């Protein structure tokens with residue numbers, strides 16, 4: 001649905017030196033999926049998402065949306081193609097002097113739709129985002145979450161195939177963030193809209209994304225299914241993002257002491273294995289004692305995912321058998337060799 005091929009973007013101005021914001025980024029977002037791009041500040045996320053609808057023109061590389069090659073379009077063709085690509089922003093971008101109704105109706109008027117169709121769409125999409133009763137109020141009478149709902153209704157009113165989200169929940173408190181993420185999930189499921197979102201929060205990725213790309217210094221350093229990236233992050237930056245959810249650092253003295261008495265292991269649980277009492281079972285089945293050092297279970301989009309750091313104490317042949325048993329039960333086990 002969205003194909004970015006070898007996209008690079010360099011900002012240059014006479015006063016400042018050149019900034020390379022994107023370097024050879026290739027991404028393929030499939031029809032109907034929710035794809036997240038995560039990275040720290042300055043990684044190039046905003047530039048990337050703005051290249052999808054050519055709000056930012058790449059220095060090189062090609063952009064395809066729904067099979068159409070956007071770089072080769074005339075201004076008119078591009079305006080038309082953008083109708084199919086909705087976008088929501090961290091700052092909502094609502095017209096302060098227009099009512100909620102007009103915030104949605106005015107852009108529709110510009111597309112030449114008949115008044116009756118405009119009215120129908122405004123009512124329909126305001127009701128979908130749960131704000132049917134707010135159509136006559138002004139944006140400054142709304143909460144942040146409600147403003148973002150209006151922005152979502154405005155984007156949906158053009159009935160796009162694709163929705164781009166530029167840090168849409170970053171200005172919202174955790175509860176409001178969750179309600180907006182649930183709304184995005186509903187839109188994706190009910191209308192089949194493909195969503196590309198950028199964020200610096202793992203929570204956003206784990207709650208609604210199917211796949212994720214991690215960006216650093218303008219490059220995509222890792223991408224894959226959310227569950228795979230969470231289970232086995234390859235790059236240091238990805239590991240930092242994942243370990244923010246699963247803290248696993250201990251004072252080195254304690255760590256060294258424990259290691260003398262048996263292995264310290266990291267157990268990764270995916271899906272149903274996340275709710276099995278695996279450690280208590282091995283304590284009963286084998287001559288080992290287990291001690292959980294840290295752990296967390298998070299809910300990914302459609303399955304639970306957990307990570308425990310545990311110490312297994314006992315004779316070597318028993319700890320070996322216990323670890324083999326855990327693997328048999330579908331638990332990913334790896335020995336932790338030093339802190340983390």
Ligand SMILES: Nc1ncnc2c1ncn2[C@@H]1O[C@H](COP(=O)(O)OP(=O)(O)OP(=O)(O)O)[C@@H](O)[C@H]1O
Pocket residue numbers: 011012019020021039040041042043044045046047048200
């Ligand atoms: N219009 C611009 N002119 C010059 N440099 C720019 C411009 N827009 C972005 N940059 C630079 O490009 C790099 C990537 O910026 P970008 O905003 O895409 O990153 P980001 O990952 O979205 O960061 P943040 O989360 O802080 O918004 C940064 O070094 C930024 O300063």
